[in-house]
Amino acid sequence: MTHEESAVSRNASRYRWLSLVLGFVLFPAPAFALIITLSFESVPGSVPLTGAGTPNASLNFGSVSAFEPLNPGVNRTVGASSYTISTSVGVRVTRVVSLSPNYTLQARLQSAHPLTWQLDGVTLSTTPVTISTSQPFGSSVPHMLSFVVPYSQPAGAVTTVLEVTAIGN
């Protein structure tokens, strides 16, 4: 090996180390990499979802009222000036690559709504709010979705879109 070849070899070795260090700094994975997926699931005894098993599902309560019979799976509590309609919705979060033991669930309304919407008793707005922490991966976790209808609310159709986000811990 010539003197010039020896110098090149030393520089190459230095840059390899620099590359490795830079790589570990910028890419701490696989130790912390997390790839997770979310799907909505029907809960037995509750309103069945259209699109269950996917991240974009629909839930139709059907006709709701303060005093008339409700569809199967729909619960109601009647108060002095309003009533609350509820059912359970399952959320399943699966980790594809992760060492993280659990996840935090957040939810928000995609647009403001005149009725009060709650998930597990937490009132939703257009700002994400934490519903629960330390949720387990893999299993469908039921969450109670409810909305409050004042007696003064005019009859008619109600539609809203909930955005649910799982964040790996």
Next chain:
Amino acid sequence: MRTKDLLKVGVVAASLLAVPSIAAAQLNTATGTLTVTATVESSIGLTFENDAAGVALTGAGSNAATMALGSISAYGTIATPGVARSVSATDFTVSSPFGVRVIKANTSSANYTLAAALGSADSTNSWRINSVTLTTSNQNLGTAYGYGSSVTHTMSLTVPFTATTGAVSKVLNFTATAN
């Protein structure tokens, strides 16, 4: 030249490592959307309420209450508070006031009509609400009752002297209809 090439290789390698790290960070969350629909329907609810001057109802505040008059007779003592009695030449009548409250929800209805009927025919005794004698068909008790407050009505049972002694039980069905 080889040194520069190696430097380029290092930078490219670092870049390749950095890009998936950003992608991985984005995969740290998962989002789904749930579209929720319902149709709010108008409805009204009816409850029976205690009247201060009448028999205390079992199930007051609900839509299925019981008014127990206790032992009744033409001339004996009537021990149940709230039971009034009047005696005629051929029969006696016991009565008690009670309340009916109707609540409206998700409707612009201003008032309601109230009707009542016997759950089954009674060939011996006569049953009235206010002054309306009941049959097994709905009898109109009023057409413009207001929502929200308890409206007092009086239930009357007339028993002929010819009736045999024993228990009397009857279901009275009330129907409120939004106007």
